[in-house]
Amino acid sequence: MTTYSRQPRRGGLRRGEAASGWLFTAPMIILLGLFLVIPVLMALWVSFSDWGGRGSPFSGSVNFVGFKNYSTLLSGGGLAEQDFGTALKNNAWYVVLVVPLQTALALFLAVMVNRQILRGRGFFRTAFYFPSVTSSVAITVLWLFLFNSTGAVNKALSYLGVVGPNWFNDPAGIFHFGATSGPAFLEKSTALGVPLWDWIGGPSVAMFALILLAVFTTSGTFMLLFVAALQNLGGDIQEAAMMDGATGWQRFWRVTLPQLRPTLFTVLTLGLIGCWQVFDQIYTGTQGGPAKTTMTPAYLSYTSSFVNQSWGQGAAIAFILFVIIVFFTLFQRWVLRERAVSKRRMRQYTVATTAATSTPVAPAMAAGAAADTGEENER
Amino acid sequence: MSTETGLEPRYTRTRHRTARGIAARSLLYAVLIAIAVVYIFPFLIDLATSFKSEADAAGDPLSLIPQTWTTAAYQRLFLSSDFPVWFKNSVIVTLLVTAGRVFLDSLAGYALARLQFRGRNTLFALLVGVMAVPGVVLLIPKFLVINQLGIYDSYAGMIVPLLTDAAGIFIMKNFFESIPASVEEQARIDGAGPFRVFWSVVLPMARPAVITIVILSFQGSWNELAHFIVSSQSPGLTTLTKGVAQLASGQLSQGTQYPLKLAAAAIMTIPVAIVFFVFQKRILNASDGAVKE
Known part of the structure; x- marks a missing residue:
């Protein structure tokens, strides 16, 4: 048998x-x-074609135009290039401000909410996370009300003696500090059809309101990722650091933060990818205005195709955006790569300690692996 | 924690719990409560304003108590606008997409985790690659295919492309890999086929992961905007997100109409808020999240 x-x-x-x-x-x-x-694949073909939106993009009347759509955007010298440059500029500033702000705020909230002595932790987590579950459309509608010229935000500012701007109608760059025109050499020289003076002007006041919106809605999500990672950290390294007399501040920067590196990487990557795709808020709230200062590549790609019927250009914008996202993700991975401890640092360790506390890398990686599995639940 | 190492810091910590400790703790609470107010207040304003009159909303945007309570905004939304249609469409799409994702994600996740077949690893690698494609980049491409397939401006075009998602499959695969294989082996020896094993043995055990998928799919499809913009155009197929977005951008009406818009925003938040509060523990207690249970 x-x-x-x-x-x-x-x-x-x-x-x-x-x-x-x-x-x-x-x-x-x-x-x-x-x-x-x-x-x-289809869009890739369209981005190399002159398809006008009518009929099939594969029909005989559609021609292959090579890189024409791309070159119009990147060096055409026309309105298309200027719009694309403006959209890139707007979104770049959006990324530059949102990603660090939301990451820092999320980390701060996570550390605060994770304190054992804190009562009402559940309440605080709920409060901080709730904006993340609501739809971007609903929040944008709310934001339009809060930030209108006589809205709640300006009313609150007036109590502090500040005259608030006309948020969603103010195209002035926040780093121009009220100056209406810049030095000639900055006004004259352009990149992608946009004067350098505009490039360095920062986001417009209107875009800044959207930046606040993004920080408001995403910090909760990322807070949860950090909380998950913090809970996976063992207490023993902390205690060892305490024994060595490290203050709370030192412990955060030298012990906790290095251990959070994998989660930090995840949060920064997700933040970056998300920020380059702003669409809902623009569609709902500003439609790119005022003066195109909230135009983003994602929204421009949509309007080029669906409104102006320049499908080839719209698809080309989408692919350039794709390349930008991939590039920045890889760049960030490179910046945040695990470096070998520098010689100078190493000497400090060998002088100061014997062996026990000098290698936070291994536990950090273990915590990171554990945190990774936890993260999928949240997204 | 070993007692000896734990003793010393704990001792110093208790000594700190004097005047300085209390001050520090009060500061912590003050900061957190201030931030919490900033996070909650906008939603309270939303609710309050939706019950205000137009003039009241513009005149006193900060107050949480309407001068005169009125449900005019809600009456207009439900009685003399397309809002009920939008709501109905959102419900239809969300329920079907959630059901589809739970079934198809777990089916594919199970196959990738457990069934031995050639090409499985390649398939998984492709899945990870697909996950990396940013959604907004797909707006135009999706429209092209939907249009080509002749399902533009139909429920099919709105629902079918969302029926499965790479991230969900990924979560289910991870979960199935954490279940001991012995249970299935037993069922197989008893003569159950692969689908039977999956449906009656493995899937019931995957409840926590399935709930995760339910939460994510529900939230995702209820809040989805871009896909519906490119897959439909007729007013009868407008979902809440699209309808409210058009309402907000003034495509459908003139004037500010803040109470009306904020009432719409409040109502569209309710379903996701319910799901959130029902599954709150699971969502917020990140460390003992679904997959690890």
Whole structure:
């Protein structure tokens, strides 16, 4: 009985697995293939074509135009280039301000909310996380009300003796500090059709209101990622640091933060990817105005295609955006890479301690791996 | 914690719990409460303003108590606008997408985690690659395919492309890998086929992960805007997000109409708020999150 009656049975257990494997994954393959892979290829073709939105992009009347759509955007010298440059400028400032602000705020909130002595931790977490679950449309509607010229924000500012700006109608760059025109050399020289003076002007006041919105809605999500990571850290390194007489401040910067590096990387990456895709808020709130200062590449790609019927250009913008996102993700990965401890640092360690506390890297990685599995739940 | 190492710091900490400790703690609470007010207050303003008259909303935007309570905004929304249609469409889309994702994500996740077949690893690698494509980049591409397939401006075009998502499959795969294989082996020896094993043995065990998918899909599809913009155009197929966005941008009406808009925003927040409060523990207690249970 043992050998040959078992053998076929074994085969029976595994038989049909390949078939059902493909069967089980077939819906996924079809759906993702149809609505993710093929679309990308199709759009790639459109970005090299002169398709005008009518009929099939594969019909005989549609021509291959090479890099024309791309060159119009990047060096055409016309309105298309100027709009694209403006959109890039706006979004770049948005990224530069939102990513650090939301990360810092999320980390701060997580550390605060994670304190054992704090009562009402549940309440605070709920309060900080709630904006993250609501739709961007609802929040934008609310923001339009709060930040209108006679709205709640300006009313609150007036109690402090500050005259608030006309937020969503103010195209002035916040780093121009009220100056209406800059030195000639900055006004004359341009990049992507946009004067350097505008590039350095920072986000417009209107865009700044959207920046606040982004920080408001995403800090809660990222706070949860940090909380998860903090809870996975063992207490022993902290205690060892305490024994060595490190203050709370030192412990945060020298012990906790290095251990959070993997989560920090996740948060920065997700933040960066998300920030380059601002669309909902613009569509709902500002439609790119005032004076195109809240125009973003994502929204420009939409209007170029769906409103102006320049489908090739719209698709080209989408692909340039894709390249930008990939580039910055890789760049960030490179900046935040695990470096070998520098010689000078190393000397400090060997002089100061013997062995026990000098290698926070291994536990940090373990915590990171644990945090990674926790993170998927939240997104 | 070993007692000996724990003793010393704890001792110093208790000594700190004097005047300085109390001051520090009060400061902590003050800061957190101030931030919490900033986070909560906007939503209270939203609710309050939706019950105000137009003049009151403009005149005193900060007050949480309407001078005269009125449900005019809600009456207009429900009785003389397309709002009920938008709501209905959002419900239809969200329920179908959530159901589809729970089933298809777990099916694919199970296959990728457990079933042995050639090409499985390649498939998984492709899935990870697909996850990296930013959604906004797909706006135009998706429209092209939906249009080409002839399902533009239909429920099919709005729902089918959302029926599965790479991130959800990823979560389910991770979860199934954490379940001991012995349970399934037993069922197989008893003669159950792969689908039977999946449906009656493994899926019931995956409840925590399934709930995670439910939460994410519900939130994701209820709040989705961009996809509906590119997949439909007729007023009868407008979802809440699209309808309210157009209402806000003034495409549908003139004047500020803040009470009306804020009432719409408040109502569209309720379903996700309910889901959030029902599953609050699971969402917020990040460390013992769904997948690890």
